[in-house]
Every structure is written in C-alpha cells, then in structure tokens.
Amino acid sequence: MANVVQGIHALAGAVLLALASPALAQDLAVVGARVYPAPDVAPINDATVWIRDGRIAAVGPRGSIKVPDGVRVIDGRGTSVTAGFWNSHVHLTSPPFLDPDERPAQALNDALRERFTRWGFTTLFDISSLPGDVRALRARIERDEVVGPQLLTVDMPFFPEHGTPIYVRELWQRTKTPSGEVATAEQARARAAAQLEAGADGVKLFTGAIVGPPQGVLPMSREIARAAVDEAHAHGKPAFAHPTDQAGLEVALDSGVDVLVHAAPDAGEWSPAFVERLKSEDVAFVPTLTLFESELRRENAPESVVKRFVGSAQQQLGAMARGGGQILFGTDAGYIEIYDTRAEYRLMAGAGLDWRQILASLTTAPAQRFGQSKVRGRLEEGYAGDLVVLGTDPQRASDAYADVRMTVRGGEVIHDARAPVAPPASADD
C-alpha cells in the first residue's frame, strides 16, 4: 500500500514538475478572466494579467494589453483572478516538514502543494515550529530545489516558565526539542535576538498558555513578554501573541504585540470600545475560526457549546470587521490537520464579512502588516507575479476563494488543478 501511495505521489509530482519547469523559463498571461486587482477597487471584466520576469507587467481590459508572442497564455474565460493568498497562521510541524534538509525535494513539493498551494497560498506565515526547520525549507525553495510559497516564520515560540502548552508537550519530547520556556526577561531578550539574527521573521509569545488542570491557563509575565516584543521591534519585526483568555489579552496588549493569532472566545464579547483599543494600538487579528469548531467537535462537545464558543469567536471577528480593525486570514493549519479552507470562509462570512473584507484578509492586509505592501497583495504593474485563478466568482459564493484552479508564484505555476493532487499523508507516515 505504501508503495502504491508513494508511486501516486511520484506521478503527481512528475506532472507538477512538468507543468512548473517550463513556467520558470516562460512569461505568462491569464487572458479573459474577471480580474480583482485588490479589494478596494472594482473588478475588471474580460481582463488580462501579464507576468514578465516574475513581476506583473500589465493588468487591464483584454483589448488594452498586447501580450507578446512566446508568452504562455492561460485561457481565463469563466474564471476570476486575484492576488496570491497569505495564510498568516500555519505550522510546518507535520511529519513531512520535520528535518527538511533530509527529505527528497519531491516529497516536500507534494506536501506543500497538497496542504497549502492547492488552496491558493503563495505566502505562509509559520507561527512557531521546531528550531531551524522552516528556515531550512525556505532556503531550499529559494534555491529552486523545492517548489513552494514564500515562507515566513517565527521559528521557536516563547512559553511562560512551567507553561509549555499541554498539546505540544508530546511533539517537543518526541523531537527532543530544547525547552521553549523562558524564566526571565533577559532570557527572553537573548533568545529573541538569537532567533531574529538567524533569520526569524518575528516572535511568538504564549501570553496565555493552556497548561491543563489545575492551573488551566497560565499567563506570561508582562516583563518577559515586553522584553521579547521590544527585541522583535528593535529588529523591525512583528510580535505575535496567543492570548487564550482576557488575562492573556491584557498581557499581549500591555507588552505591545502586533498580532493576536487567535480569537479569544473565553474572553467574551468584544465591544466597539475594545476594538477601538486594538486599532489605536495597531493590533491585527487572526480569527482561526475552524480551529475552535474542529477542536470542540473532536472533543464531542454538545452542539450548544460549539455554537456558543464559535459564536463568541465570530462575534469578535464581526466586531473587528465593523470597527475597521485589521483582519488577517489564518487557519492554524498544521496544528489542526485541516487544510481545506472552505469552512473558514463560511465561518468568516457567517460573522458578517463580505467578499472584499475576506479578500483583504488574504491579500492587502497581511502584505501591509508584514511590510510587503509595495510588492505583494495587489495585482498591479510592478508587483510580484503571485496570483490565484478561481473557478467561482468571489461575489457569488462565500467559499469561492477555496475553488482554486491555479496558483502562480512569481510567474511560476506552483499548483494546477488539472494535475492530480495526492492526499496529505497520514500523521504517522
């Protein structure tokens, strides 16, 4: 059985490689699509997006753009095209991503495609993983050994002393990873500096760590949190917080974090005044609604509890959206083994977000938050040739963003739905 599965993996990979390799050397144009250049501008019907040397050379009505001979033309009729998507909360800690230098390129190509690029992601922000792994994988992608998205990572997370979350202890022990706990501000500052100087793109703090009974949720001390945040800011990098409850939220806000990586259903309803506070402190929000729903269902929680808890997370998201707070799409994929994005889009729409707000969370908002708004997040001349071809118009269905026909990064086709996608290997592979 394993050999058959591996055979299918290899075949799918070969097809993908055949599709991807010529694209490396070729310029590309999608012609005849409805193009959504950005959430804050009107879509263009029957449009062309032309990518040259990895960047967008032109976007506009088909009649206004003459695509030169020799450019690979993709028939976009009946499709919608947006900028490449960001998933601002993933973890590359599934078995296929551990020790990436030891793994065949094809296995990594398959794992990235099955989990992420088939859903339109051209950038992933890994919000904690095992030391060095994501930087090593990124290096292989940048050397063109592996086909994948832009990777950003916070590398190893920061836990309070005696605060390693209950759900990561097994992974930490099995992989013999050094402790992520920090006991003093000086320790936090030193490790943050070391990680950032080694190439991390931010720091991630468990300001409220779920440690299990009897403590429940253990808050991080403000002094320790502030030390790590200040070090990140001194390096021009963002700080992320996993808040869990109101105490964890307060530590996060007091220490100056930039991004809350989850909703905090335990913290109850968010008032317009609380949203104003998040905005005035320039804090972005990643809802990860699928996480709450799937965890509760896994624990066989009664339907009324699922509704109340997920409803509370949706209320917080809706309040942020109405108040004009910054929302970043993120699913916690990799912690939950759910890569299909449809549920997240439906839950976001259920919280009251429209197609523009969801598109912003996938494109312009993360590009702005992470310092790439001049190069990514929009389909505009000079921007990176990162785009997604959708089979469904985003104005017609809330989960249209999951109907991905093709994902293009820097002009290279990194996913084509016509090539078979092998299912993600099971967790014990």
Ligand SMILES: [Zn+2]
């Ligand atoms: Zn996570």
